[in-house]
Amino acid sequence: MSWHQTTDAPPSIRITTLAPSLQPNQRKVAEVMLVDAPSIVELTAQGLADRVGVGRATVIRTAQSLGYDGFPQLRVALAQELALTQGASTSIVEGALASSLLGGMQAGIAKFQASLSTLASALTEEDLQHCIDSLDAAPRVLVASHGLSAPLGWDFSQRLNAMGRFSEVHSDSMSEQIVARQLGPGSVCFAISGSGASKATLATIDAARAGGATIISMTCFAHSAIDTAADISLIVPPMTASFQDELTRTSRAALMLVSEQLIELLINHRGHEATQARATSMSMIGTSLEE
Numbered sequence: 001m002s003w004h005q006t007t008d009a010p011p012s013i014r015i016t017t018l019a020p021s022l023q024p025n026q027r028k029v030a031e032v033m034l035v036d037a038p039s040i041v042e043l044t045a046q047g048l049a050d051r052v053g054v055g056r057a058t059v060i061r062t063a064q065s066l067g068y069d070g071f072p073q074l075r076v077a078l079a080q081e082l083a084l085t086q087g088a089s090t091s092i093v094e095g096a097l098a099s100s101l102l103g104g105m106q107a108g109i110a111k112f113q114a115s116l117s118t119l120a121s122a123l124t125e126e127d128l129q130h131c132i133d134s135l136d137a138a139p140r141v142l143v144a145s146h147g148l149s150a151p152l153g154w155d156f157s158q159r160l161n162a163m164g165r166f167s168e169v170h171s172d173s174m175s176e177q178i179v180a181r182q183l184g185p186g187s188v189c190f191a192i193s194g195s196g197a198s199k200a201t202l203a204t205i206d207a208a209r210a211g212g213a214t215i216i217s218m219t220c221f222a223h224s225a226i227d228t229a230a231d232i233s234l235i236v237p238p239m240t241a242s243f244q245d246e247l248t249r250t251s252r253a254a255l256m257l258v259s260e261q262l263i264e265l266l267i268n269h270r271g272h273e274a275t276q277a278r279a280t281s282m283s284m285i286g287t288s289l290e291e
Contacts, residue, residue: 005017005067005122005123005124005222005235006121006122006123006124007067008121009067009118009121009122010077010080010081010084010118010121011033011037011066011074011077011078011081012034012037012081012118013118013121013122013237014066014067014122015030015031015033015034015066016034016220016221016237016238017122017220017221017222017235017237017238018030018065018066018221018222018223019031019221020196020221020223020224021221021222021223021224022062022065023061025052025054025058026058026061026062026065028052028053028054029048029049029052029054029058029059029062030062030066032048032051032052033048033074033078037078037081037082038082040075040078041075041078041079041082044071045059045060045063045070045071046059048071059071111239112239112251112253115237115239115254116257118237119236119237119254119257119258120258121237122222122235122236122237123234123235123236123258127232127233127234128234128265130232131216131232131234131262132262132265132266132269133269134188134214134216134232135160135165135188135190135216135262135266136165136266136269136270137186138186138187138188138214139184139186139187140166140168140183140184140187140188141160141165141166141167141168141187141188141190142167142168142169142170142176142179142180142183142187142188142189142190142204142208142213143156143157143160143167143168143169143190143191143192144169144176144180144189144190144191144192144201144204144205144208145169145191145192145193145198145201146173146193146198146200146201147193147198147200148194148252149192149193149194149198149201149252149255150171151252152192152252152255152256152259153169153192154169155256155259156190156192156259156262156263157169159259159260159263160263160266162277162278162281163263163266163267163270163274163277163278163281164270164273164274164276164277164278165266165270165274167190173200173203173204176200176204177203177204177207178207180204180205180207180208180211180213181207181208181210181211182211183208183211183212183213184211184212184213185212185213186212186213186214187208187211187212187213187214188213188214188215188216189204189205189208189209189213189214189215189216190216190217190218191204191205191215191216191217191218191226191230192217192218192219192255192259193217193218193219193224193226194219194220194238194252194255195219195220195221195224196217196219196220196221196224196225196226196227197224197225197226198226201226202225202226202229205217205226205229205230206229209229214231214232215229215230215231215232216230216231216232216233216234217229217230217232217233217234218233218234218236218255218258218259219233219234219235219236220235220236220237220238220254220255221235221238222235234258234262236254236255236258237254238251238254239251239253239254
């Protein structure tokens with residue numbers, strides 16, 4: 001598997017999104033680059049190979065899998081990314097983390113804030129345009145999400161409904177698959193999975209595809225099962241540094257933020273119709289509030 005997203009994405013984003021799909025030895029090389037980029041920049045391909053315990057050819061293939069012509073180009077990209085991130089003060093964050101509960105919370109927020117600039121780095125204009133066009137034109141939209149991604153699906157569906165783009169979401173997996181099978185051509189199954197490996201979501205995707213629907217996926221990992229099953233795939237780099245971290249220290253904040261922005265893009269695309277629908281929704285919400 002190799003990088004097929006935007007060429008503007010920095011090495012760290014490419015590594016975190018591709019790591020689960022790399023060959024084992026290539027993954028070793030990539031993980032070392034991720035955790036010790038300053039040292040890797042100073043090494044040759046052979047030097048990195050010796051450090052990891054693999055052949056020089058594996059280092060070169062790893063660079064190519066990440067979307068670079070070779071290791072020299074990857075070294076340059078690493079150096080550029082390091083230069084851009086030097087302004088972040090790790091020592092301050094670590095000090096805050098150790099000082100108090102509030103400091104720990106502030107450190108976590110600071111870490112998230114530092115990663116915000118990379119959230120869209122794996123997205124492409126073409127994929128976003130196809131996504132918005134498909135959601136706009138679809139006769140039916142089914143949102144599929146399970147496990148820790150389930151709340152994102154419910155939220156996304158409700159936001160679609162509030163701006164006049166009717167959608168449906170089901171908590172029961174079998175009911176969801178039955179609906180997916182009946183979607184038909186032109187309809188959309190919008191699947192959300194942080195790991196990209198949810199069996200329940202994949203089953204719904206299979207059912208939707210059998211019915212002729214367009215599959216749009218939003219996940220954190222390129223070449224994951226859900227990514228490869230989709231017609232249109234939106235890759236949102238995870239807040240964590242590895243697939244293991246994604247499972248043990250899960251965050252869906254990045255996916256939530258991107259899904260909310262998709263709604264805003266769709267509202268702009270639909271123009272007056274969406275604005276009026278949102279105004280109607282807000283007026284109804286207003287009647288349900290009391291002082």
